[in-house]
Amino acid sequence: LDEGLRCIGCGALIQTTDKTxxxxxxxxxxxxxxxxxxxxxxxxFRLRNYNEIQPVSLTDDDFRRMxxxxxxxxxxxxxxxxxxxxxxxxxxxxxxFVGDNPILLVGNKIDILPKSLKQSKIKDWIRQQAxxxxxxxxxxxxxxxxxGADVPALLALIEKYRKGRSVYVVGxxxxxxxxxxxxxxxxxxxxxxxxxxxxxFPGTTLDRIEIPFDDxxxxxxxxxxIHQDQIAHYLTAQDLKYVxxxxxxxxxxxxxxxxxxxxxxALARFDxxxxxxxxxxTYFENNxxxxxxxxxxxDAFYAKHAGELLAPPTTENLAxxxxxxxxxxxxxxKSDLVIDGLGWITVPANVVIAGWAPEGVSVLIRxxxx
Ligand code: GDP
Numbered sequence: 001l002d003e004g005l006r007c008i009g010c011g012a013l014i015q016t017t018d019k020t021x022x023x024x025x026x027x028x029x030x031x032x033x034x035x036x037x038x039x040x041x042x043x044x045f046r047l048r049n050y051n052e053i054q055p056v057s058l059t060d061d062d063f064r065r066m067x068x069x070x071x072x073x074x075x076x077x078x079x080x081x082x083x084x085x086x087x088x089x090x091x092x093x094x095x096x097f098v099g100d101n102p103i104l105l106v107g108n109k110i111d112i113l114p115k116s117l118k119q120s121k122i123k124d125w126i127r128q129q130a131x132x133x134x135x136x137x138x139x140x141x142x143x144x145x146x147x148g149a150d151v152p153a154l155l156a157l158i159e160k161y162r163k164g165r166s167v168y169v170v171g172x173x174x175x176x177x178x179x180x181x182x183x184x185x186x187x188x189x190x191x192x193x194x195x196x197x198x199x200x201f202p203g204t205t206l207d208r209i210e211i212p213f214d215d216x217x218x219x220x221x222x223x224x225x226i227h228q229d230q231i232a233h234y235l236t237a238q239d240l241k242y243v244x245x246x247x248x249x250x251x252x253x254x255x256x257x258x259x260x261x262x263x264x265x266a267l268a269r270f271d272x273x274x275x276x277x278x279x280x281x282t283y284f285e286n287n288x289x290x291x292x293x294x295x296x297x298x299d300a301f302y303a304k305h306a307g308e309l310l311a312p313p314t315t316e317n318l319a320x321x322x323x324x325x326x327x328x329x330x331x332x333x334k335s336d337l338v339i340d341g342l343g344w345i346t347v348p349a350n351v352v353i354a355g356w357a358p359e360g361v362s363v364l365i366r367x368x369x370x
Contacts, residue, residue: 007041014039047196062204063225067097069201075101076162080171080180083107083122085341086129087362088230089175095134104161105130105137108176111144112245121369145180151187166217172227181221185211229360231341234321239312245285253281261298263291266306266313268339268357269324271295275351284343322359329353334368
């Protein structure tokens, strides 16, 4: 192999042995590439031909180094979060790393939320959560990266705030960042050809994907780090189908007496501790099974049925689910009990309730959004 052979996309040294490392090219593709006089590594090949981004593995150190490099630039930071899982979307210490650079917060997966929920209320909620995390975003955009319909408006907003600077897109895994970026690439490449380039963050194994705005500035996609406290990490892909909404959530209402409980698969539990008989509305994945029991029997019911009647997770994966932790609240105004990444339950004023969720998953109370 010619030692100096480099990928024309990203400049990585071409190699045929390590699939996980930069520059990997299958031998057959390399031969074809040499014949055509255009050698691309596998990642750039896929990017160019299928608009598909390959995930890269990364360490905390690499990730921190990457963020530090961003803070040293004069740029706009576009921070993508999942509107359904704000705590699971947080990048620890992001406010320190972005430095003085402005942040545009993008609340993604908006298609999941009921249409009856006003966009202004969603934005208020995201802004409030961002402030708690020490972030002061310039603006908040709501998107559904799935369809690409929101891409032009998002790019217009980016154009407004970037003021001639480059743009770094950051986000943890699972928030839908790759899907969104792929839609941006599709949109941009629809207008011009061959615009995507990749390169390395110096001193890291991390690749970035650069989509040029013009000769000097880019929109730069960065690798996302795994946030362990996402409910997605406790579930298999099969179980996740019943938990992560793919479509608009349809509210389900239960008439509950006090001392009754609801189970959401084996993943969460709601106790109606004190208050009059009332309608409790739940917002969870439409196929997630909800079971009602008397609270006094709930522990025994869970012990007996978790993994079978109460699923997901199913029995074989139940052991890897952290134990459910109880959070009790006295509610004074109509509120939502939010279990981040899983759903929420709307309760009236003047009741006492408890929410149970796997240890590590955030449970919180907010003013009712609907
Ligand atoms: P990344 O890890 O942040 O790059 O996230 P991905 O783009 O791989 O998406 C993670 C999961 O969220 C996948 O199951 C996607 O199908 C789903 N997803 C991504 N974007 C959207 C969206 O706009 N709406 C909905 N409902 N799901 C989405």
